[in-house]
Amino acid sequence: MNQSQGDEICWYHPNITREEGEKLLWEDPRKINGLFIVRDSVSSPSDYVLSVLFESQVNNYQIRRHQEDAFFSLNESVKFHGLENLIEYYKENPLSDDGLVLTEYIEGSLPPHETRRSGSTNLLHRATDVGNFTVVTALLQSGYPGYDAKNQDGKTAAHLAAINGENDILRELIHHQVNVNLRDATGVTPLHYACKYNKPDTVRLLITLGKANIQARNTDNNEVPLHVAASEGHLDVVKELLSLSAPLYPRTKKGLVPAQIARIKGHTECAEFLESYEVPTPKVTRNEFYHGTLDRQEAEEKIKQYNPISGVFLVRYSDRNGLDILTLYHEKIWRFLIKQQGDFLVIDDGPLLNSLEHLVEYYSTICDGLPTVLTFPIPPPPKPDAPPISTLKKQKTVKPKLRVPMPTETFRNDAPSSNISQNIAFKVDLNLVGLYDNNLESKEDNLIEPDRLKMGTLIGEGEFASVFEGALVDRNGEEVKVAIKTLRNEQLESSRENFRKEAKVMINLNHHCIVKLLGICIGPPLQMIQELVPLGSILQYIDMHPNEINPNFEFQIWAAQIACGMHYLEENRFVHRDLAARNILLSTKYQAKISDFGLSRALSTDKEYYSSLRGGRWPLKWYAPESCKVGHFDHKSDVWSFGITIWEMYSFGASPYGDMKGGEAIALIDKGERLSQPEACPDHIYKKMLQCWTLDSSERPTFKELAEFFKSDPEYINVKELIPEVNLG
Structure with missing residues (x-):
């Protein structure tokens, strides 16, 4: 069967069952390995299935859809923008061990326009682009197909209306239920364009009437609409977004927040507004959802008591991780670590938020990486145990001061992804610069008295220090095995600076693949107390x-x-x-x-x-x-x-x-x-x-x-x- 260029993606077979798809492949006279079709998923309506003939058997691969747009993956692996790009990739990169070899297809139809990265310009695109409200209205009222169809640049009519600020046309499109969250070939939504081209009224229309995702990320750099507005210096759009509850500290792939981008681009007024903006006090309170120290099994049992209902959640403190954890139900139980970055809290690559209350309120209105929004908090018992001291400390709301890198020859555009500590000056837990001046008032939590340490056998020697196995007596009088790194007396003056620098690096690191520094003993001798890693190097x-x-x-x-x-x-x-x-x-x-x-x-x-x-x-x-x-x-x-x-x-x-x-x-x-x-x-x-x-x-x-x-x-x-x-x- 000849497959012309115009029919190169006509491999879609709608409304057929698994048995019908397999029969179609078995009965095809070509009988070649890699013969394939794409069909609708019966078990998951928004997904698709790739059916492939290989060694006289039909293998079926679930194509999962991600977000609200045309992003797809096989078996939760690499995500592709556009169903056609996923198929093309696996045609060029076969997984022969899995029987996934794509050669020819049984001709069907083009996949739905909303599954593709780009398409072709139609009459609705043309009418919208020139602002012809009469033609647009007539097309929509006549039942014109393909409201969400994309042109050759991947733009829908909603994109074009947002770019031009054609609010009457956009309102009519929304009335006919177009999807305003689709991305074009560059990975951006209509809301991104409204922010780029300084259309504050269009921004409000998209969010309030069209339910546009205020946190939609550019697929290349993770910029959300607030980043775009700050980058262009459009202060009115920035104010509009914040008034509509856009978070103040979303991050790009480089870890930049909008105020920093505004500084870098020289938009001083916009940067100063963002830097001085006061985040509103959250309406939720901690006693609605916070359970203090609770193990995983206990948390899941509490969730199961609520039927469970999608969106049921609680927040607990994990002794094992030393972090708060959001436990959430949606089809299954999900767990999300709530990490601390400086004075902020964050889940995965979401925005930095000022407190647990801000975090819960934010995710109650938008999923942003969670499987569903938070809807039903499970309250703690009437008299809950007080949460650990470390948790209480990290929840305080502190408005940070921004320190933004100015454009210089050393500011590289290919900088790797990093957290906000890249550009915001946060309080350092232990100012070791003053450690040797006995300025101890602000360092109590990190200092360990000499009488709480018991020195054991020597287990290692370094350039300027010796390492001993030992024990740390905790506040309850129990001994915990530790490693004690001791600065040798003969190295005291020459190596104290290196010792200090190592301690300063380690004191704020908390990761399961990094040796944890538990504290400092100023002695004499000067010592670092670390977790004991018993098997050596x-x-x-x-x-x-x-x-x-x-x-x-x-x-x-x-x-x-x-x-x-x-x-x-x-x-x-x-x-x-x-x-x-x-x-x-x-x-x-x-x-x-x-x-x-x-x-x-x-x-x-x-x-x-x-x-x-x-x-x-x-x-x-x-x-x-x-x-x-x-x-x-x-x-x-x-x-x-x-x-x-x-x-x-x-x-x-x-x-x-x-x-x-x-x-x-x-x-x-x-x-x-x-x-x-x-x-x-x-x-x-x-x-x-x-x-x-x-x-x-x-x-x-x-x-x-x-x-x-x-x-x-x-x-x-x-x-x-x-x-x-x-x-x-």
Whole structure:
């Protein structure tokens, strides 16, 4: 069957059952592997099914729809804008092991216009674009098909009306129930365009009458309408959005909030308005939903008592995570960590919110990543236990002052995603600069009295400190095993600065893949008290247990966890500068933790890198060329070190570059040579190492990409089923 260019996406067969689709494929005379159709999903009305003939069997793949627009994925994997783009991708990238090989299709019809990224210009588009209200009205009243059809740029009539500020036409479109939340080929909605072209009346019309998503994200950069208005300096639109309850601190992929974008673009009046804007007091109160300390099972039991109804929720404190958790029911029970960033609270990539009350009120009006809005709070018992002190502290509402990076040669547009600490000056929990001046009044929570420590055996030696196993006596008189890092007396003056810097980095880090600093004891001697990681470094473990390690299991678990921890550091704008296998510790066989932050540095608010010209005893064999030569350190130089670290693992503890000195290794790299592939290392892992070692740092993968790569590796994708306690991030 010849398939012309005009019919290249006519593979859609509406209103047929699974049995009818399979019969259609079986009876086709071509009988070729990869023959396919796309049909409607019977079990999920908004989804589709890809049916493929392979080895005389028909395999069915669920195509899941995401958001309110044409975003689709197979098995919750990569999302594609447009059903046609998903099919084209899998035609070019077959998954032969799964029988997903797409070759030819049985001719049907074009997929629905609302499932496609783009289409063609129709009469409704033309009439709307020239503002011909009479023609638009006549078309709509005549039942003209395809109100939501997209033109060649992916724009609907609603997009065109919003761009031109044609409010009468837009009102008529909304009256005929067009979808004002569809995205064009660039990934933006009509509301984005109304903000871009300074149409405050159109903005209000879209939100109040059209129910436009005020937090719709640009699919390329995560900009929401408030970002767009701030970027253009349209103060009236900014005020309109805020009056309609737009959150003040949404974040782009680079972690920027609208006020910062306005500053960068030179819109001073707009920036000052956003910086001084007072977030309204929430109408909800904590005693409606907050249960204090509650374990997972107890929370789920409370949810189940409510039938359960979609939208039923509560917020609890988890001793295990040290965080508040939103527990929500919608078809199943969902759990969302409520993380703290500075003085703000945040769920995933949602906006930064001032308090738990603000967070609950926000998600009561918009899903924004949740499966449904919060509708029915489960109240705590009449006399709930007081929540932990740490929780009470972090809920206070503090209006931060913004410090915005101005455009300079060092402000890079390709900056990695980061949280708001990139640009907002938050209160530091422990001002270690004054630590040695006995200025202790504001540091009580982080200081540990010497008489609460019991020193044990020596378990490690560093450049300027010794590490002992010991015990910390808690407030209840119980002993907790800890590691005590002690600055040696002979190193007191020369190394105190390095010790101080390491403590300053670690004190605010809280992640399951990073060794936790519990506190400081100013002694004498000066000591850092850290969680005890009992199995030592992965180098030690490999050396002691070489026959108990499966490279396709343990090494990939560790690699995923290291990448996950480094992604956390990247989000919090820290470069490690000493990532190596010797500094990766194991708390269990299946939990790796990053340690030794003696060389780590926090990036300043206006730079994406740290520059050091002082040199010193640097681990050159682990360093990227730009670090060795010009002292340039950023997240991508840490990625180079990550590649060396996993090479050490797959080499079962071999020293990189053998007996070469650091300078000799650098010369080797300059010639284009790289470490050879370890015998135990699979080809696809070594390929990823080589990507980490590209000279152009912009071509190296991000830690987020590395974490996803190792977590989704088919060699151990079912690790959670085999070892339930494994936490890959």
